[in-house]
Each structure stands twice: as structure tokens, then as C-alpha cells.
Amino acid sequence: MSHRPRPRAEKIEALNASGDPPEFSARLWAEAEAKQSWVCLGLDVVLTQLPTNLPHTIEGAREFLRSVVDASVEHVAAFKPNLAFYLALGADGIRLLADIIDHIDHRAIVILDGKFGDISDTMERYARAAFDAFDADAVTVDLYGGWDTVEPMLVDPARGVFVWGRSSNPDADAVQGSSRDADPLFMRIAGEIQSRSALGNLGMVVGATRAGDVRRVRAAAPTVPLLAPGVGAQGGDLESVVRHGFGEAPAGVLINAGRNALWASADADYALATRAAVRELRDRINAVRSA
Amino acid sequence: MSHRPRPRAEKIEALNASGDPPEFSARLWAEAEAKQSWVCLGLDVVLTQLPTNLPHTIEGAREFLRSVVDASVEHVAAFKPNLAFYLALGADGIRLLADIIDHIDHRAIVILDGKFGDISDTMERYARAAFDAFDADAVTVDLYGGWDTVEPMLVDPARGVFVWGRSSNPDADAVQGSSRDADPLFMRIAGEIQSRSALGNLGMVVGATRAGDVRRVRAAAPTVPLLAPGVGAQGGDLESVVRHGFGEAPAGVLINAGRNALWASADADYALATRAAVRELRDRINAVRSA
Numbered sequence: 001m002s003h004r005p006r007p008r009a010e011k012i013e014a015l016n017a018s019g020d021p022p023e024f025s026a027r028l029w030a031e032a033e034a035k036q037s038w039v040c041l042g043l044d045v046v047l048t049q050l051p052t053n054l055p056h057t058i059e060g061a062r063e064f065l066r067s068v069v070d071a072s073v074e075h076v077a078a079f080k081p082n083l084a085f086y087l088a089l090g091a092d093g094i095r096l097l098a099d100i101i102d103h104i105d106h107r108a109i110v111i112l113d114g115k116f117g118d119i120s121d122t123m124e125r126y127a128r129a130a131f132d133a134f135d136a137d138a139v140t141v142d143l144y145g146g147w148d149t150v151e152p153m154l155v156d157p158a159r160g161v162f163v164w165g166r167s168s169n170p171d172a173d174a175v176q177g178s179s180r181d182a183d184p185l186f187m188r189i190a191g192e193i194q195s196r197s198a199l200g201n202l203g204m205v206v207g208a209t210r211a212g213d214v215r216r217v218r219a220a221a222p223t224v225p226l227l228a229p230g231v232g233a234q235g236g237d238l239e240s241v242v243r244h245g246f247g248e249a250p251a252g253v254l255i256n257a258g259r260n261a262l263w264a265s266a267d268a269d270y271a272l273a274t275r276a277a278v279r280e281l282r283d284r285i286n287a288v289r290s291a
Numbered sequence: 292m293s294h295r296p297r298p299r300a301e302k303i304e305a306l307n308a309s310g311d312p313p314e315f316s317a318r319l320w321a322e323a324e325a326k327q328s329w330v331c332l333g334l335d336v337v338l339t340q341l342p343t344n345l346p347h348t349i350e351g352a353r354e355f356l357r358s359v360v361d362a363s364v365e366h367v368a369a370f371k372p373n374l375a376f377y378l379a380l381g382a383d384g385i386r387l388l389a390d391i392i393d394h395i396d397h398r399a400i401v402i403l404d405g406k407f408g409d410i411s412d413t414m415e416r417y418a419r420a421a422f423d424a425f426d427a428d429a430v431t432v433d434l435y436g437g438w439d440t441v442e443p444m445l446v447d448p449a450r451g452v453f454v455w456g457r458s459s460n461p462d463a464d465a466v467q468g469s470s471r472d473a474d475p476l477f478m479r480i481a482g483e484i485q486s487r488s489a490l491g492n493l494g495m496v497v498g499a500t501r502a503g504d505v506r507r508v509r510a511a512a513p514t515v516p517l518l519a520p521g522v523g524a525q526g527g528d529l530e531s532v533v534r535h536g537f538g539e540a541p542a543g544v545l546i547n548a549g550r551n552a553l554w555a556s557a558d559a560d561y562a563l564a565t566r567a568a569v570r571e572l573r574d575r576i577n578a579v580r581s582a
Contacts, residue, residue: 146462171437
């Protein structure tokens, strides 16, 4: 499906030749170290929200995303397009998603946020979609079906899998268990993630609105990458999440820069505004890291 | 996003004018009654499995799916394309998905099986994708995030939402609870589905490999549509599932015809072979219904 050569494959081979591990988590933290950034920028495009100087069409969205990527890539470890925003635009939106991942061109880690979950032979198709058709570095998955549903995503150590373990929304507890429980489902999942992390490609999504849960999850899963959405619009406490997100080095927590950053300006300066927003977030994170 | 007029909208208005309810469940059971069929045919296309007389390309898949739809539509209440199989083919696959739904053209209910699950503003995008971009009649959703994540899918009574509540795979219990538990998560979800079903558009997916769970779920949710995948390849017991799937009339259980039916023949007679397979399944179901 890929319409271009695979520079990443060469990158991974180069890592192998030099003796460094090609696992996803090593790649992620190498990228974070090189950029001194734990920022992940969400690329959730909405046509009606495009800046006033662009047409509110797929073509406008393409120009918007390319400019945002180019302006911010220096300061972000990862980009995270959410499948829903592209699928809402139909086949043209999925073409746009493929184009944007091509445009990123391995200048940062790409996490395709699809919350994929289905029985195993179907999950194998999602693995092909994410890793072959779109050449993403990592995905998010949903664990409602249990671990055997997720296994087909885990076969390639170089490709990451973030389990959507603890969500940021109010009604999460009915399924995930409560932060006050001694042994809630999300903590059992955190423990399983740690025990299944030998390939170096498992991580967990923990909503930044729940800093206490970030601490508990990190204690149970000290070596895996965490991904925390919900800082900003959803009100997550950045300093606490970063502090609690530290694991055994180099493991840390990717902080997702959401709508506040992507839509930082509705005018022609949009790309520079997003760049400034992710740089500021990076600096705030680094201030906590160096404290 | 839709590139064609909306005959369904007219259908729903006609139903309204005649005083009949336009709710999804009423539409579903009217379709099932008209065809005397509880069969749902899964449209999970794989290029390498296409019949020998067709090119193993997107174009071959298009011809395959059109022929299968035309040959079987008389005997099925619903078609169920699974998003994974189309997304694995990239943007061309998503175009194919849209084309096939267009080709079905309201001759049967379309259930877009995406196991969609994300926080609410993102779920709103999936609702736009499923109901506006693809004009599906129904979707499957994943409830790991809790009920507030599913709500944006529920706003239109005419569009159905099947919650993936009890899956057919071996590892399901770790999250969903065990069939031996007095109050497992999947049973709490079944109860919630019943209590939230006033709009007439909520249903539940229950794996056919767990006939006892179909019985329990039906007791807790007597009026909602059930959808049971897993008969055939996965070994579900058809007779038990149909018997236990009866609810308060007209509520019943859609039986998914999976790979056995879709790939009934690898030769040029493939469409007639699928037609024969769904007709046979329909007859077996009806034999239990009339017993």
C-alpha cells in the first residue's frame, strides 16, 4: 500500500548495525532526547475550524496540516492524528491522513490514535492498516475484548501499542474502576502491560485529568511509555502529570498538546502560533523535568 | 459527504407519515419481517481470498462485493462490513466501503462494524463518519470509555448502536467478567442497555460462542436487538443462540453469517454459493423460530 520507499526501515537497520535496540520505546525516547521534548501534538483536523486564510476544504486541511507539521516538528517527539477526524471526511479524509503521515516522513514518531479493538483476525487487519497501509510508528488500542484481541498488534517490536487503559472522561469508572478502588481494572491492566512489555513496544494511555492515577500506573509499570492526553482543554494538571510520569530512565510520559495548540490561531500566523504553543509546553515540561 | 440523494430520509418520512415509529429497532425488525430473515451477512473482504476468476485488486473486490450483495440481499436483513478490512486497503479501501454501502442502496440494513470508542468530542466525529460520510444505518461501539463516550452515537433514533458487550474470543473474561460470575460487567452493561433503550436505537453484540450468555443478556434486555457473530467458523451453536435470543416481539437476534458464507466458493459461482449459504442459514434459523 505504501507509495514510497521506507526510510524508517533503513533507520531501524542502522540502529541494529550500531548495536542499539530497535524497539519502539527506544526509538521513542531517542526521538524525545534528540528534541529535548516530551510533547506529542494531536493532529485532529476539523474543516470548519481551519484558519480564515485557508479554504475550508480537504485541500485547505492539507495545507494547514503540512504547515503545522513543518513549523512544530522541531519541538515535538510525536504527532498523533486521531482516525475519527479523518474518517469523518470519508475516503478523501483517509487519503489526507496517508498524505500527512508521508509528509511527516519520519521526522517524528507517528501515533495513529484509533483505539482499535476487535477479535484477533480482525485486529490483524487493523495492524495491516496502521503499520503497512499508513506506516504509523504506533497505535492506540482498546482492551475491552481482552489481551488476545490486542496480540496481533504486538508482533513487531519496532511498532508501539499504547493501550487506552485509563481515560480522561467522567464516566470512565463504570468500566475501568475507580481511582479510590484498591484494585481497579485499569491498575490490573497497568500490571499486565508491564509484565507483557518484554518486546519494548507496549505503552499505556492515562488521562492527564487523573494525576493520581498516573502515579499509581507508573508505580505498577515503571519501564513503559505513558501517553497523557487531557492537559489544556480538559483541565489536566501538567506539573503533577509530568512529575508522576517519570519512570525508570529513559521512560517518561508523552504529553499530548491538543486543541489549544493545534488551533492556537485562526489567522494566517497559525503555524507559528502552534509552534509557539508546543515550544511553551515543551519548556514547561522541561522545567519540571530539571527541577 | 454523501454523493447521492438520500432515499432513506424519504423512507423515514414515509414511516412517520403513516404513524409508524422511525426508530432503528422498528426499521430493523420490519426489514427482517419482510424478508423472513434474521441473517446479517458480514462483508469482510480480503483481496487474496477473492475468487479465482476475479483480479485480486480493489476492482476485483468491488465486483465481488456487488455480486455478493445482489445475490444475497433477498435473504438477509442486514449487511455488516467491518471497518478493519477496508482500512487495511488504505484510502482506496475506504472508497470501496462507501461504494458498497451506496450499492446496497437501502435494500437491507447496513451495520458499520467499527467497534468505535473514544471520548465524546471524538466520538462525535465517528458518528459523522458512520452516519453522514458513509450513511450507515447502525454501528458497533466499544464501551471501554464508559457511557458518556457512546452518547454522541445515540442522538438519532433512526440510527442503531450495537454495544460490543460480550465478545466471542477466549480472553474476554479478564475485562468483561466471567459467565460464571453473578454480576459480571457484561451483564451490568446489558442492564444499562435496556434502561437506556427508550429511543429504540440501542442493541448489543453477544458472541454466539456463548449461548448461555445470550440467554442471560436477553433476560436483562428483553426488548433490544441482539447481534450474534461467531456461528460457523468460531463454533457457535446456532440453535441455542436463536432460541435464547428471542425477546419481547419483535425483538430477536441477528445471526451473523461470517467467512463460511462470504467465501462459500472460490470459483466463478461465488455469488450463488453465498446466496445458497445465507438462504440455508435463514432456513435453519426459521426452523428454530417456528418450532
